[in-house]
Amino acid sequence: MIETLRSTAAEAQARLAEVADLDALAQLDVEFLGKKSALTLAKRQLGSLAPEQRRATGQALNEIRAEIEGAVGAARDRLARAALSEQLEAERLDLTEFRGTARRGSLHLVTQARDRLEDVFVGMGFTVAEGPEVESAWYNFEALNIPEWHPARGSFDTIFVNLGEPEEVMLRSHTSPVQIRTMENQKPPIYIVAPGRTFRTDTADATHLPAFNQIEGLVVDRGITMGDLAGTIDEFVHAFFGGDVKSRLRPSYFPFTEPSAEFDISRADGTWLELGGCGMVHPNVLRNCGIDPEEWQGFAFGFGIDRLAVMRHELDDIRELVNNDVRFLRQF
Amino acid sequence: MKVTLSWLREFAPDIDGDPVELSETLSALGLTVEEMTLIGETVDGVVLAKVLDLRAHPRADKIQLVDVDAGDGKAQQVCCGAFNMAVGDLIPFAAPGTVMGNGLEIQQRKMRGEVSAGMCCSGAELGLSDDHEGILVLNDRVVPGAELGMGLGAAIGLEADVLWDLEVNANRPDAMSVAGVARDLAAALGVDFAYPDFSIDTGGYSEAEAAEELLTVEILDPTLCGRFVATVLRGITVGTSPQWLADRLILAGMRPLNSIVDISNYVMLELGQPNHTFDLAAVPDGHLRVRRAVPGETLTTLDGRERELIANDGVITNNSDEVISMAGVMGGATTEISEETTDVLLEMAWWDPPTISRTVKRLNLVSEASNRFRRGADWGENIDRSMQRFIQLATQLGATAVRGFVDVAGDTPDRTPxxxxxxxxxxxxxxxxxxxxxxxxxxxxxxxxxxxxxxxxxxxxxxxxxxxxxxxxxxxxxxxxxxxLYGYDNIARTVPRGELAGGLSDYQVRRRLVRQVLVGFGCDETFPMPFLAPGDLLKAGLADNGVTLTNPLVSEQSVLRTSLLPGQLKAIAYNQSHRCAEVRFFEIDHVYLPPLPDQLLPDEREYLAVALAGSEAPEAVAALDLIERELGLPNVVLRSGSPPGLHATRSAEVVVAGRSAGVVGEVDPLVLENYGVTGRVAWLELDLGALLDGPRRSHKYAPVSKYPSSDIDLAFEVPDEVAASAVESSLRKAGQDLLTDIELFDVYRGEGLPTGTRSLAYRLRFQAQDHTLTDAEVADVRQACIDTVSKRHGVSLRS
CATH class of the missing domain: 3.30.56.10 (Phenylalanyl-tRNA Synthetase; Chain B, domain 1)
Incomplete structure (x- = not known):
């Protein structure tokens, strides 16, 4: 009997190895391991055997059952793997069809430039101050040591607003009014940069806009020197443009700083590019804000933001910055 | 300010060196070199030639045929577009092979069938004048001994020179003169600076007459005029200036006019002292008075315009106290020098800079003279020196000066040490x-x-x-x-280390986050200029109350925006006209509302706009949800209504913590039509500044329950006029703390429902913090939800 069962087991192994679907597997399971299978019937007959025979036969039956169960399990695993791989094949996707379906928008170039500038100055210990774009003559001119008759007023090409007395309210022609507002509201030490929009009566062309963006810096503290100004500008230039770029100051004139300077940065070809203006805060400006120039000294600097974006991306027409052409905006 | 090296050397003969290095030195002094030109260097290969014959071109009207002799005795035929030469004229000639200053190589070629073997040159082509039109005729300019074929420079005796165009700052009145630039440059180079001797030999003076006897000057307002010096020159003939003087004026950027005007300009350029000449015959008794104008007085100035004067203006009047000149700004027509003038009253003065500045600004009369006066001319010896220099130059042209000056003083700045x-x-x-x-x-x-x-x-x-x-x-x-003078570059660089930490403010950090959220929402950031055209606000359905500009560049940019809507619609229309229909834009920028009561400046605010072309209102609501989450806005409510410019039935006011904070929905189709926008535009505009400054949700955490939750679904038949948010609010009230989550998972309109109602299906999740809810508890709270909604809104549960 055992021999017969062993050959049945061998038959089961062979058929299970070739079974092709789960239904057939279930039938084979019943056929070889079910209640009516030879193995189950043989197990029922164990009681009729002599005790010494019963033990050996029982052990053999268990071995055979384990063998067949193992084969059924292996067949089940094989079929499950095949079914899964069939399912995966059916789910095949060409992922390249889906490139570009989600679209992230873009930050405007001026925002990107402004954020980078802010980050560099924040790293140097500055905070960021902001102020209104429509200003009074006091903030835009008088507090900055530019009295009403001053020839420099003409050079600002100011756009005036129909509020107050004639020429009393204007679109700020520089970000320097934020210096005044900050010093009026905050005691030194002061370390701020003030980015923002400024205005001039410049007709829009490839290199000019009537509304453009500047960033202004102001430091007021004890013992601040012109060497500190030159060093701060140098450190900024290294951080923003790279360590190889050098800076220099040249004497210039602004009513709100004395001494005043233009600052240049070096170009790869050895020439210099004028970047902005700077100087030591004029004692009259400090006094106008209630700060004693004998106790406190400071420096200020300012330059264009848009121009940095123009340089970085090699724009040949600055008007792209305000045209809002989506074919332009999406490049960045 | 344009100066030449040769002119500078008349004050500091030892100024020398490489022109590029001298430029660097000037810039380092604050006299920024805008342009440097090497002059007196003619183009290699350009020679002196003579016109032998002129003939019409047989097949062209605008060019003629010229035969020139360039020194070899032969006639070379050239086609030439200028007609200002005559046979026998001496001209500059560029033979084939010559490379001109602009890089162009002259080649022999045919023009309309006629050979052209070279080029006759204009002054502009050689950098010798501004004249592009005619050929530079050299008959009067060749030096003795010049021969045909000789290099042009040698033939006309050009000397090498350097011309600098300097940017002179408003605080450098001294550098508005050749002498002043020379003083600075000499100091930087460590060489001597000295004024040349401008005195004249006695032959130029009339000993018989003294200025004091001929002229009377009264300064009636000493705050206006610090010093007034005058004299008389007799025997003036108004003619042409000598070439050297005219050449220098041209290089300095001034046009030679006649000998008297040219000398006047020359002295001003050289020494920085503006000066004025009156026809002495038009000044009765030689009597001048200096005072401020009386309102209502007028003067016809040299340019023929009648000027109305105001009290600030400085004037010079005659013995009848009639205004004959505007001090420091412009002379009067009645005393102008003419061809008949023989005797001249020469005046040099120092005027109060603010006074001049105000007049210049009011009349928009900027001139070389007024520019110097308003920056502050020299009231010291330089006036005497300039008088001498003027007289020296005038006597060289045959004039005779009378003895001495009239010299009257007013108030001048304090110069105690x-x-x-x-x-x-x-x-x-x-x-x-x-x-x-x-x-x-x-x-x-x-x-x-x-x-x-x-x-x-x-x-x-x-x-x-x-x-x-x-x-x-x-x-x-x-x-x-x-x-x-020490040199800005020599100052050691240091970096101050303040005690304060740098950083962005909370406002600035969160504003950046909003930008990033909207970028992630697929929006491109736009940055229109803040100007609108008149009517733009009305076209957008908004109040026409924008603040206007006094001096806009163009009327399309004459109004300040009170909303970001017009700018965004323009941007969308622009892109749609370039075949980009469904743009998604956002903008964070200033708007300028009319000033609040008792305020001078506009009520300036920072707004956020999201404009989604081709999207419907729900997309704008989604943008609002993102911003609400990002900023942690408390209690955001959509209040029904139709805000100006928006779609009458698809828009709402956004209320945050009880305050109106903006609008959301779709743009009014009529507004879209006004702006030429096609399709729908979902729109969100918020007073971002107020939100960033306003209250935020609590930071405190809510514990997550460890006990199981139960979900139930409820659908109500709700009339359209009852907002879903109202139903939700009722459900929250009924569910109280047990209601931990609520989702509107289905909205259905149509078959099976009365017109004007829709089914709102909510999934409610109930959960307690401290125990597992019993079936009875869930049933109770479910019933409470149904009862509250039914009672509050009069709606029934959908079966």
Whole structure:
């Protein structure tokens, strides 16, 4: 009997190895391991055997059952793997069809430039101050040591607003009014940069806009020197443009700083590019804000933001910055 | 300010060196070189030639045939577009092979069938004048001994020179003159500076007459005029200036007019002293009065325009007290020099700079003279020197000067020595200069600077500011002069380390986050200029109350926006016209609402706009949800209504913590039509500044329950006029703390429902913090939800 069962087991192994679907597997399971299978019937007959025979036969039956169960399990695993791989094949996707379906928008170039500038100055210990774009003559001119008759007023090409007395309210022609507002509201030490929009009566062309963006810096503290100004500008230039770029100051004139300077940065070809203006805060400006120039000294600097974006991306027409052409905006 | 090296050398003969290095030195002094031109260098290969014959071109009207002899005795035929030469004229000629200044190589070629073997040159082509039209005829300019074929430079005796165009700052009145630039440059180079002797030999003076006898000058307002010097020149003939003088004026950017005007300009350029000439015959009794104008007075100025005068203006009047000149700004027509003029009253004065500045600005009369006066001319010796120089040049042309000047003084700035602390200068500059070193720098540019040692041994300075530096008043001004001469580049660089931490404000950080959220939402950031055209606000359905500009560049940019809507619609229309229909834009920028009561400045606010072309209102609501989450806005409510400019039935007011904070929905189709926008535009506009400054949700966490939750679904038949948010609010009220989550998972309109109602299906999740809810508890709270909604809104549960 055992021999017969062993050959049945061998038959089961062979058929299970070739079974092709789960239904057939279930039938084979019943056929070889079910209640009516030879193995189950043989197990029922164990009681009729002599005790010494019963033990050996029982052990053999268990071995055979384990063998067949193992084969059924292996067949089940094989079929499950095949079914899964069939399912995966059916789910095949060409992922390249889906490139570009989600679209992230873009930050405007001026925002990107402004954020980078802010980050560099924040790293140097500055905070960021902001102020209104429509200003009074006091903030835009008088507090900055530019009295009403001053020839420099003409050079600002100011756009005036129909509020107050004639020429009393204007679109700020520089970000320097934020210096005044900050010093009026905050005691030194002061370390701020003030980015923002400024205005001039410049007709829009490839290199000019009537509304453009500047960033202004102001430091007021004890013992601040012109060497500190030159060093701060140098450190900024290294951080923003790279360590190889050098800076220099040249004497210039602004009513709100004395001494005043233009600052240049070096170009790869050895020439210099004028970047902005700077100087030591004029004692009259400090006094106008209630700060004693004998106790406190400071420096200020300012330059264009848009121009940095123009340089970085090699724009040949600055008007792209305000045209809002989506074919332009999406490049960045 | 344009200066030439040769002119500078008349004041500092030892100025020398590589022109590029000299340019660097000038720039380092604050006299920024805008352009440097090497002059007197003619183009290699351009020679002196003679016109032998002129013939019409047989097949062209606009060019003629010219035969020239370029020194070899042969006739070369050239086609030439200019017609200003005559046979026998001497001209500059470029033979084939010559490379012109613009890089063009002259080649032999045929023009309309006629050979052209070279080029006759204009002054502009050679950099010798501005004339592009005619050929430069050299008949009067060749030096003795010049021969045909000789290089042009040698033939006309050109000397090499350098021309600098300098940017002179408003605080450098002295540098508005050749002498002033020479003084600065000489100081930087460490060479001597001296004025040449401008006195004339006695032959040019009429000993018989004295200015004092011929002229009377009264300064009635000493605050207007610091000094008034005058004399008389007789025997003037108004003619052409000598070539050397005319050449210098041309290089300096001025057009030679006639000998008197040219001398006047020459003296102004050279010494910085503007001057004025009156026809003496038109000044009765030689009597001049200096005063401020009386309102209502008028003057017809040299340009023929009648000017109305105001009280600030400075004027010169005659013996009848009639205005004959505007002080420092422009002369009057009645006393103008004419061809008949023989005797001239020459005047040089110092005018109060603010007065001149105000008049210049009011009348928009900027001139070389007024520019110098309003920056502050020199009231000292330079006036005497300039008088002498004028007389010297005029007598060289045959005029005779009378003896002496009339010289009347008004108020001039105080020039008592200024106490300057060397420690303050070093403390400002970050230098460690001795007082003696500072004094040396100051003396090099004509400042009086004495070292004063105090009892305690501190060496400071007593500084006498020269009369040519009206701008300089204070210790700080003096510090700048020291720094300039010491060299900005020589100041050691240091970096201040403040005690404060840098950083962005909470407002600025969160504004950046909003930008990033919207970028992630697929929006491109736009940045229109904030100007609108008149009517733009009305076209957008908004109140036409934008603040207007006084002097806009163009009327399309004459109104300040009160909303970001018009700018966004323009941007969308622009892109749609370029075949980009469904743009998604956002903008964070200022709007300028009319001033609040008692305020001078507009109520300026920072707004956020999201404009989604091709999207419907729900997409704008989604944007609002993102921003609400990002900013942690408390209690955001959509209040029904139709805000201006928006779709009547698809828009709402956004209310945050009880305050109106903006609008959301779709743009009114009529507004879209006004702006030429096609399709729908979902729109969100928020007062972002107010939201960033406003209240935020609590940071405190809510514990997550450890007990199981139960979900139930409820659907109500709700009339359209009842907002879903109202139903939700009722459900929240009924569910109280047990209701942990609520989702509107289905909205259904149509079959099976009465018109004007829809089914709102909610999934409610109930959960307790401290125990597992029993079936009875869930049933109770479910019933409470149904009852509350039914009672509050009169709606029934959908079966």
């Amino acid at each position: 200024l106490a300057v602390r060397s420690a303050k200068i070093n403390g400002l500059l970050g230098t460690d200069l001795s007082a003696a070193s500072m004094a040396g720098h100051l003396a090099s540019i004509g400042f009086g600077a004495d070292v004063v040692v105090s009892d305690s041994g501190v060496a400071d300075l007593a500084v006498t500011i020269p009369t040519w530096r009206w701008d300089t008043e204070t210790e700080t001004d003096v510090a700048e002069e020291v720094a300039r």
